[in-house]
Amino acid sequence: MLSRLAFGLLLSLHVLLVLSSTTNSSKSPFPPASPSLPSLLNDPSWALGVRLYKALRSDSSSVNTLFSPLLLASSLGALAESSVGKTADQIQDLLKTPSKAKRKVGDVLSVALKSFVEANGTSFQMHTSSSVFTKQAPALSHSFTKQSQSRFRLQHQTLGKGDFKADLKQLHDWAKAVLSEKKGAPLEAEIKAKAGAMILANALHFKGLWERKLSEESTDHRTFLGKKYTKVIMMHRAGLYHFHEDIDNMVQVLEAPLWGGKASLILLMPFHVENLARLDNLLTLELLSKWLESTVVTSVAVSLPKANITSTLSLQVGAVLLAV
Ligand SMILES: *[C@@H]1O[C@H](CO)[C@@H](O)[C@H](O)[C@H]1NC(C)=O
Ligand SMILES: *[C@@H]1O[C@H](CO)[C@@H](O)[C@H](O)[C@H]1NC(C)=O
Ligand SMILES: *[C@@H]1O[C@H](CO)[C@@H](O)[C@H](O)[C@H]1NC(C)=O
Numbered sequence: 337m338l339s340r341l342a343f344g345l346l347l348s349l350h351v352l353l354v355l356s357s358t359t360n361s362s363k364s365p366f367p368p369a370s371p372s373l374p375s376l377l378n379d380p381s382w383a384l385g386v387r388l389y390k391a392l393r394s395d396s397s398s399v400n401t402l403f404s405p406l407l408l409a410s411s412l413g414a415l416a417e418s419s420v421g422k423t424a425d426q427i428q429d430l431l432k433t434p435s436k437a438k439r440k441v442g443d444v445l446s447v448a449l450k451s452f453v454e455a456n457g458t459s460f461q462m463h464t465s466s467s468v469f470t471k472q473a474p475a476l477s478h479s480f481t482k483q484s485q486s487r488f489r490l491q492h493q494t495l496g497k498g499d500f501k502a503d504l505k506q507l508h509d510w511a512k513a514v515l516s517e518k519k520g521a522p523l524e525a526e527i528k529a530k531a532g533a534m535i536l537a538n539a540l541h542f543k544g545l546w547e548r549k550l551s552e553e554s555t556d557h558r559t560f561l562g563k564k565y566t567k568v569i570m571m572h573r574a575g576l577y578h579f580h581e582d583i584d585n586m587v588q589v590l591e592a593p594l595w596g597g598k599a600s601l602i603l604l605m606p607f608h609v610e611n612l613a614r615l616d617n618l619l620t621l622e623l624l625s626k627w628l629e630s631t632v633v634t635s636v637a638v639s640l641p642k643a644n645i646t647s648t649l650s651l652q653v654g655a656v657l658l659a660v
Contacts, residue, residue, distance in 0.1 A: 376625040380431040380441050381409040381448060386621045392649065393616045399563060402647040404464075406445070406452055407538040411466045413445040414484035415536070418477075434621060446487040451598075453489070458596030463541040465514040469507065471495040472531035495535075500528050507537060514539040527650065544601055547593040548575055550640060560641055561609055568641040577638070578631035585618055589627040590636060602628070603640075 376382050385405025392401050409431060416427040431441050456462050466489055470476065476492055484490040493510065495503050504527055529535060550571035560568040578591035586607040593600045604627075606615055 376628065377434050377621060378444075379448070380413070380433050380445060381405040382624075383433045383621055384409045384412075384431060386619060386624065388651075390616065390619060393612070400645050400647040401649075402645055403649055404538060404540050404542075406448060407464065407466055407540060408536075410445045410449045410488045411468070411490050411536045411538060413442045414488035414490045415468070417442050417483065417487075418480045442487070449489060455596070455598035458545075459594035459599035460545055461543045463515050464539060465489075465491065465510075466536070466538045467491045467493050467510065469493050469495050469503075469529075469535040469537060471503070471529040471533045471535075472497070473534065495529060503527055503529050507535070510537065511539040515541045544599070545595040547595050547597070548573065550638070555642065558639070561611065563611075568643060570639045571642050572637070572639045574635070574637040576633050577636045579634035579636050580627055580631040582627060582630075585623075587615060587618065587627070589631055590638065591628070591631055592638065 382405065385403075385408075388403070388405065388408070389401060392398055412427050412430055416424055416431065419427060428441070431445075433441075453464075468484075468490055470492070471494075473494075481492045484492075493506075495506055498506075507527065527535065550573045554572050555569050557567045558570045559565055560570075577593075580589040581587075582589065588603075588605045588607065590603045590605070591600050592603065604615060604619075606612075
């Protein structure tokens with residue numbers, strides 16, 4: 337068990353991190369995240385997250401696929417509310433959930449984002465900001481900037497008149513300021529913003545705080561398969577966790593609570609040492625939802641790599657024009 341968990345860990349599962357549970361748990365003996373999870377299928381950020389994750393992973397050169405579906409979906413939600421016609425349809429399509437949600441997508445996202453920010457300092461520490469950058473574009477309406485700031489924490493910045501390099505520097509400086517100089521991934525993406533362009537940017541520094549500490553003392557070096565085999569520092573802990581084994585698909589599902597029960601870390605692991613291609617292919621929102629509902633409290637020995645993971649992603653979603 338120990339080595340299986342250690343070797344098979346999904347480095348890229350951050351897609352699935354955090355954004356679910358808001359139940360109150362600190363009093364209960366077991367982490368409660370699962371009871372709140374049937375709503376996964378109604379949640380636009382999970383739906384977008386899984387689709388985007390799969391799209392990104394289909395590029396075989398991808399390494400760490402790390403992004404926040406909630407931040408991205410919220411920023412898109414802000415744009416959806418203020419756009420019209422084809423643009424609005426396209427964004428709504430991106431935020432579509434498999435089941436017909438009863439509440440408006442924008443409201444669901446706005447509430448989820450609020451509780452995410454409120455949980456800062458309990459289950460995790462984070463620095464984050466979302467901005468829409470425009471390049472030589474007509475002025476955005478005051479009601480849009482006000483609404484998107486208050487409901488979706490989306491700010492507006494204008495890019496200068498300079499060339500692509502100057503734009504990139506401006507984005508980089510913005511991210512650095514948001515992350516308070518914490519070491520982030522270099523911004524290498526080619527950004528070629530023409531006049532009238534709009535760039536959505538999310539920056540996030542996230543540190544999960546364990547509910548039950550993994551032992552710092554009993555760390556050791558172990559072989560770990562990421563893109564290739566490397567030696568990494570492993571932390572170990574045995575205890576009760578929400579756990580499920582999907583025998584048919586040969587996948588283990590483990591939910592590790594973070595401090596205060598406002599969030600949890602979900603680990604998906606193949607039974608045997610293999611790269612992530614098979615698991616990536618399997619992943620759907622429905623299966624994920626089924627897995628999380630199937631977990632039961634089980635005694636498990638966990639080994640996790642101690643690591644800092646950084647990544648920058650640049651997505652071209654086509655020109656999105658704002659009706660202002
Ligand atoms: C969760 O706990 C907080 C503080 O302990 C309390 O104010 C709130 O009402 C609780 N929410 C639920 C859904 O029980
Ligand atoms: C989270 O809390 C830290 C420390 O209290 C603070 O510096 C940071 O700005 C907070 N993040 C957000 C998004 O509010
Ligand atoms: C992760 O980053 C922090 C802060 O930069 C550093 O103190 C720590 O040693 C790093 N951990 C690993 C495993 O690299």
